[in-house]
Amino acid sequence: MPRFLGALAAAAFVLSGCTIETIKYRDRPVDDAGATAMDAGMTDSGGRDSGALDAGADGGGDGDAGPCGVCAPGSYCSATAGCVSCLTNDQCPSRSAPACTDSACQGCRSDADCSRFVDAPACRAGECVACSATNHGVCDASRACDVRAGTCSSWPTGSSTVCEYCVSDAQCQPGQLCAPSSSLSATYGPVCLWRIDAGLPGAPSGDCDSSAPFGLPFPIRSLDGVNATVCALEYATCRTLTRYGLSCVDATTCGDSGHCVASRCTYSCNVPHACPEDRACSGDCAL
Numbered sequence: 001m002p003r004f005l006g007a008l009a010a011a012a013f014v015l016s017g018c019t020i021e022t023i024k025y026r027d028r029p030v031d032d033a034g035a036t037a038m039d040a041g042m043t044d045s046g047g048r049d050s051g052a053l054d055a056g057a058d059g060g061g062d063g064d065a066g067p068c069g070v071c072a073p074g075s076y077c078s079a080t081a082g083c084v085s086c087l088t089n090d091q092c093p094s095r096s097a098p099a100c101t102d103s104a105c106q107g108c109r110s111d112a113d114c115s116r117f118v119d120a121p122a123c124r125a126g127e128c129v130a131c132s133a134t135n136h137g138v139c140d141a142s143r144a145c146d147v148r149a150g151t152c153s154s155w156p157t158g159s160s161t162v163c164e165y166c167v168s169d170a171q172c173q174p175g176q177l178c179a180p181s182s183s184l185s186a187t188y189g190p191v192c193l194w195r196i197d198a199g200l201p202g203a204p205s206g207d208c209d210s211s212a213p214f215g216l217p218f219p220i221r222s223l224d225g226v227n228a229t230v231c232a233l234e235y236a237t238c239r240t241l242t243r244y245g246l247s248c249v250d251a252t253t254c255g256d257s258g259h260c261v262a263s264r265c266t267y268s269c270n271v272p273h274a275c276p277e278d279r280a281c282s283g284d285c286a287l
Contacts, residue, residue, distance in 0.1 A: 067079055067082075069083075071083035085100075085103060085105055086103060087103070090116070091105070095114075095117060095120050095128040095129075098113050098116075099113040106126075108123035108127065108128055109123070110123055111132075119138060121138065122134075122137040123135075130150055130151050132147060133147045133168065133169070133224035133225055134224075138152065139153075141157075143157065144159075144166075144167055144168045147224055149167075156171075158170070158171070162191075162192055162193060162194060162214070163241055164192055165191060166178035167223070169222050169223060169224040174198075174200060175198030176194055176195065176198070177192070177222040177223075177226055178190045178222050178223040180222075180223060189238070190223055193230040194231045195230055196230060196231055197228075209273055212272075212276070212278065213241065213274050213275055213276050215231065215273045215274065216232045216234035217230075218231070234274060235268065235270070236267045237255060239255035240254065243258055244258070244265055244267065244276060245266075246264070248260035254267070259284075262287070269281040269283070270283075
């Protein structure tokens with residue numbers, strides 16, 4: 001009996017030791033950081049908490065968190081400038097402000113800023129448009145670009161000549177420019193006028209007096225932005241010249257500075273080369 005009781009006591013001691021160790025193991029995660037799988041992602045020590053909020057913090061997306069906190073919708077996070085209007089051109093959808101410059105959407109600086117707009121690939125005065133003086137854009141090759149509007153016109157290229165309306169230099173004949181003004185006494189146009197240095201048949205070839213009545217050398221900046229001297233009218237406007245010789249009842253038919261004489265339109269002059277077709281000047285251009 002004593003030997004049996006001793007063995008029984010020893011077994012009880014071993015069992016009690018296992019129970020104590022088991023309890024200690026269960027309690028240990030409370031004190032030992034990261035000891036069990038359950039701990040990962042539930043505390044602030046590195047798992048799930050840090051991942052969900054930090055994802056994309058520096059990516060620059062709409063409403064992103066990160067060094068900026070949370071940016072307002074439509075703005076983007078810059079690591080150096082905080083919440084900004086844009087980081088790249090693609091974040092500037094407006095054709096009037098297509099370029100991301102200094103973290104803000106601003107006007108285009110070149111055609112490259114407009115290349116993503118299929119219908120407006122040309123940069124004109126800071127805006128992406130269909131065409132410009134230097135980029136025919138989406139216009140048909142046979143049609144002139146209206147460079148002031150930035151749109152494709154219905155006017156054929158090369159279809160206008162001296163004193164005729166134009167929307168770009170390309171609409172005028174070779175050697176001519178589309179001039180917004182061409183007289184010291186009256187501004188008119190835009191119309192096509194000869195460059196003084198044009199050497200083609202009928203052109204001034206350096207001397208405006210040879211292109212009567214376009215005897216006035218006049219510096220202009222053409223619609224396409226070309227700086228040059230053209231031969232302009234000195235005593236009339238194109239409206240008056242194109243009505244010269246027309247039948248009239250009164251001066252309203254005869255243009256800006258014209259008047260009706262013997263039922264025909266004419267205009268005042270004081271030198272022979274002021275009149276068209278070598279007509280005589282006797283106060284008015286002879287009819």
